[in-house]
Each structure stands twice: as C-alpha cells, then as structure tokens.
Amino acid sequence: MKDFSKVGFSSRSSSSSSRPDKRGGFSDKTYRRDRDQYPERDSRDVRPNREKDRSPENFVRLITTKSGVSERVMHEDQCRVLEKCGSCPSLDISYKNQLIQKTADLKLRVQKAGSDFSSVLVKDCVESEDRLGYRHTVKLVVSERLSLGGRSFQKEGNKRWIDLGFYRQSLNEVVDIGRCPIQSNTLNDVMGWLRTGIRLHNVSVYTPRNKTGLLQSVLLRTSRHTRQTLLTFIVTKADLATLRPLARDIAEKYMNVQGIYMQVVAPGRTLNSDEEKQNENLTLIVGQDLLEEKYGNFIFKFSAASYMPVNPLLTSRIYARIEELMELSGKETVVDLFAGSGGISITAAPSAREVIGIDCSPHSVKDAIRNAKINEIKNVDFYEGKVDEVLAKLNAEKRLQKADVVILNPPRLGCEGKTIEHITELAPKTIIYLSSFIDTTFKDLKNFKKAGFEPEFFEPFDSSPGTLNYEVLCYLSKK
Numbered sequence: 408m409k410d411f412s413k414v415g416f417s418s419r420s421s422s423s424s425s426r427p428d429k430r431g432g433f434s435d436k437t438y439r440r441d442r443d444q445y446p447e448r449d450s451r452d453v454r455p456n457r458e459k460d461r462s463p464e465n466f467v468r469l470i471t472t473k474s475g476v477s478e479r480v481m482h483e484d485q486c487r488v489l490e491k492c493g494s495c496p497s498l499d500i501s502y503k504n505q506l507i508q509k510t511a512d513l514k515l516r517v518q519k520a521g522s523d524f525s526s527v528l529v530k531d532c533v534e535s536e537d538r539l540g541y542r543h544t545v546k547l548v549v550s551e552r553l554s555l556g557g558r559s560f561q562k563e564g565n566k567r568w569i570d571l572g573f574y575r576q577s578l579n580e581v582v583d584i585g586r587c588p589i590q591s592n593t594l595n596d597v598m599g600w601l602r603t604g605i606r607l608h609n610v611s612v613y614t615p616r617n618k619t620g621l622l623q624s625v626l627l628r629t630s631r632h633t634r635q636t637l638l639t640f641i642v643t644k645a646d647l648a649t650l651r652p653l654a655r656d657i658a659e660k661y662m663n664v665q666g667i668y669m670q671v672v673a674p675g676r677t678l679n680s681d682e683e684k685q686n687e688n689l690t691l692i693v694g695q696d697l698l699e700e701k702y703g704n705f706i707f708k709f710s711a712a713s714y715m716p717v718n719p720l721l722t723s724r725i726y727a728r729i730e731e732l733m734e735l736s737g738k739e740t741v742v743d744l745f746a747g748s749g750g751i752s753i754t755a756a757p758s759a760r761e762v763i764g765i766d767c768s769p770h771s772v773k774d775a776i777r778n779a780k781i782n783e784i785k786n787v788d789f790y791e792g793k794v795d796e797v798l799a800k801l802n803a804e805k806r807l808q809k810a811d812v813v814i815l816n817p818p819r820l821g822c823e824g825k826t827i828e829h830i831t832e833l834a835p836k837t838i839i840y841l842s843s844f845i846d847t848t849f850k851d852l853k854n855f856k857k858a859g860f861e862p863e864f865f866e867p868f869d870s871s872p873g874t875l876n877y878e879v880l881c882y883l884s885k886k
C-alpha cells in the first residue's frame with residue numbers, strides 16, 4: 408500500500424538534465440518545463456450577458472447551432488483549447504444556466520419522443536457538486552507532432568513534442584487537452600509525467616498514416632477519495648522492454664500511480680467497449696491492480712478492467728437517490744441489472760431483504776463480490792453473464808421468479824434480446840432506469856409501457872458540467 412500523505416511530485420531525482428538520468432529516469436525540472444508548455448489558461452474576450460438570451464429555448468438553440476453563444480462567463484479555470492477541442496461547449500456559461508440548459512434539453516427530447524411521454528414530468532437537473540475537476544476516468548489518444556510553427560522537430564535531433572488528447576471534431580488531428588479543467592488534478596499531473604516520459608524514454612507513438620509506432624492511447628482512472636491512479640498503455644504489440652522503464656519511472660516519480668498496465672490492441676483499431684471489458688491482453692507492468700474509491704458511506708475497489716463511473720461525487724448522489732426511490736422496508740427483493748462493480752446493489756442492500764446483481768464483465772463481477780465483502784454486505788448475490796441469458800436461467804432454476812424493484816443501467820444501445828420481457832415477468836412494482844443516452848432509452852421505455860409500466864417522471868443529473876452530457880433517472884411504476 409502506498410503512503411498517500413506523499414501526493415504530488417517526488418523530489419528524489421536531482422538531475423536537471425532533459426535527458427534521462429543514470430537510472431534511465433527523468434528529472435522534475437524537465438517535467439516542469441514540459442508542463443509549462445501546456446498552460447492552463449488563456450485570455451479570451453468576455454462578452455456581456457444579454458438578458459434576452461437567457462431563456463431555456465435560447466440555450467438549446469445556442470448549443471445545437473453552435474453559432475455565437477452570447478453568454479460567456481469567464482472563470483479562472485478557463486480552458487485554453489475550449490473551441491479547438493469541442494468537448495465542453497458550455498464550459499463558459501454560468502453553472503446555473505448550464506443546469507437550465509440541460510433541463511430544457513431533456514424536456515425537448517421527451518416532447519420529441521412522442522405522445523407516450525408528453526405528459527410525463529421532467530424534474531430540474533440535479534447539480535454536480537464538483538463543477539470542475541470532476542472527471543476521474545479518461546481515454547486519451549497519444550500523438551506526436553512532427554513540426555511546430557514551420558520548424559521540423561526531426562531535423563533538430565531528438566527533440567519531440569507529444570500530444571495527449573482527443574481527435575479534433577471532424578478532423579483527423581489530435582488536440583492536446585493541456586491541463587484540462589474538467590479533469591481531476593491527479594489525472595492532469597499524471598498526463599504531465601506521461602508526456603515527458605514518453606519523450607525521454609524514446610517510446611515510439613503510433614502514426615495512422617505510416618501504420619508504425621508502439622503507443623496508441625492511454626486509459627487513466629483515479630480515485631477522488633484516495634487519489635490512487637491506474638494507467639493502461641494501449642499498444643500495437645507487447646513490448647515490455649520499452650514500456651517497463653517508462654512505467655517504473657512514472658510510478659516512482661508520481662506517488663499516486665498505483666499500477667500501470669499494458670494492453671495490446673491491433674494497430675489503429677478503435678478499442679470497442681467489449682474489448683475494454685474483456686481485457687484479454689491486459690498485463691500489469693508495475694504496481695498493484697486495485698484503486699479504492701468511496702460512494703456515500705461505502706468503500707469500493709476497482710481493477711483497471713471493470714466499469715468505473717466518471718464523476719464520483721455525483722455518482723454517490725445518484726446512488727442515494729435510487730435508494731430513496733426504491734422505498735425499501737427490509738422485505739424486498741431488488742434486482743440490479745448491468746450492475747458494474749456493485750455500486751447500486753451494495754447501496755441498496757442494507758434496506759432490502761436480498762439483492763441480485765448481474766453484469767457480463769467477469770472483472771466487474773469479481774470487483775462487485777469483493778466490494779460486498781469489504782462492506783460486510785451478506786444479502787447480495789452477483790451473477791456473471793448477459794442480462795437476458797442470466798435472467799432466463801435464474802427463472803428456469805426457480806432462483807428468481809419475482810422481484811419488488813428492478814433497477815437497470817444499460818450501456819448506450821439499451822436493452823438487447825428478451826431483457827424487457829424477462830424483467831416484466833418478474834412483476835416488479837417499480838422499475839428505475841438509469842440512462843446516459845436518453846434518446847436510445849425511449850425505445851425501451853415504450854416497450855415497458857406496452858407491458859403496463861408507466862413512466863412517472865424523468866430526473867436529470869449533471870454528470871458532466873461544461874459538456875452537453877447528463878444522466879437521467881426514469882421512474883416507472885406498474886399500473
């Protein structure tokens with residue numbers, strides 16, 4: 408276990424050279440100089456707020472047309488690549504108005520979804536207590552710039568410029584996100600060490616044009632509670648000889664880095680969510696394989712391969728709200744579908760008779776079982792497999808034929824196969840659907856409605872301030 412009182416930079420290396428030191432490590436001074444090339448702020452024009460632009464309709468229009476947002480609120484954490492990156496179109500709109508905008512956006516989508524939902528109440532968007540620095544998991548593309556301002560780096564010997572970021576909208580170019588204001592400081596610090604380390608350890612970067620190079624992207628996840636961080640290098644081939652010195656150096660320099668992994672993915676191929684979940688080619692290079700996070704009063708340990716929510720403080724709030732909506736008296740059977748590492752199951756368990764959690768990821772189920780043990784929860788059973796298959800099996804074996812409450816939190820495309828049929832066979836009084844992609848959720852809600860489950864309200868939660876994303880709790884009851 409690492410000593411978390413020692414967070415931040417280590418001062419163990421005294422070398423000030425920009426080359427690796429005798430042990431192959433790089434110096435703090437080099438790191439700081441590299442970091443200063445990516446300033447956090449930039450000066451921008453502040454345009455006056457105009458009262459007439461503040462109606463919800465205007466906000467929806469402003470974000471969808473992208474033409475001249477007229478309310479700009481400068482705050483000290485302004486992002487220097489706001490427009491280039493494009494991920495946070497409402498970062499410089501006041502937070503109060505971001506919430507109004509998201510509520511209005513949901514109302515519009517509910518209206519558009521048709522007459523099935525037109526009379527359903529849409530509640531106000533619940534705020535995120537962390538408005539900046541809330542993002543605790545991210546996947547970043549690694550790219551190497553070969554020239555800057557007309558100067559070629561290659562012609563100047565071993566100088567290199569490494570970018571970590573996202574593909575620029577509609578262009579095949581990576582925008583380095585600098586010190587990203589919506590990202591936790593821990594992740595921003597690790598990114599700084601990464602840029603320096605990749606450069607000084609001479610790790611080659613994959614270039615789609617030439618189809619050469621080793622490092623494609625990095626997955627980072629960190630804990631708000633302990634700052635423990637796990638890092639995964641996504642590479643084109645297993646090359647531990649190259650990656651191990653870099654991994655050792657980063658783990659030694661940055662005390663929060665708990666474990667560093669390598670994952671091999673075919674060159675240039677996008678890592679789809681199934682591959683991320685299966686993680687067959689995941690190898691631990693240095694350190695330990697778990698980080699510890701806290702939601703509400705419960706402790707959770709996550710491995711690098713299981714699903715981990717992005718905004719921890721808001722996640723605690725959503726779990727607490729789900730538990731409240733379940734109205735449990737201690738006699739109920741609760742079924743938690745797409746249960747991940749067990750967050751909802753474990754939060755609900757103390758108020759229920761029993762909880763059954765299902766997820767297809769073996770890593771998440773392993774984490775969920777461990778998390779139940781850590782929190783001394785004994786009335787939860789987790790099952791691994793596809794939701795529709797496991798529900799059918801549990802029903803056939805008479806292990807699960809009835810439930811009082813079903814909570815489901817599926818991935819982007821919603822429910823597959825006979826999932827909805829199997830849920831309605833359990834005859835729950837309440838169904839709670841937590842959705843990150845409301846447009847695809849309407850399809851499932853229509854099927855629930857056909858089976859007699861009416862949506863009573865939609866409650867949005869601002870999981871990603873500054874961006875257009877939010878999550879929605881849909882509360883359904885049997886009519």
Ligand SMILES: C[S@@+](CC[C@H](N)C(=O)[O-])C[C@H]1O[C@@H](n2cnc3c(N)ncnc32)[C@H](O)[C@@H]1O
Binds near residue numbers: 715750823
């Ligand atoms: C949005 S996450 C749910 C997270 C979880 N509710 C939590 O609070 O951490 C979606 C989960 O669904 C799982 N999953 C995706 N497709 C599935 C399927 N067909 N059957 C079972 N689980 C699935 C993924 O492994 C992932 O853990």
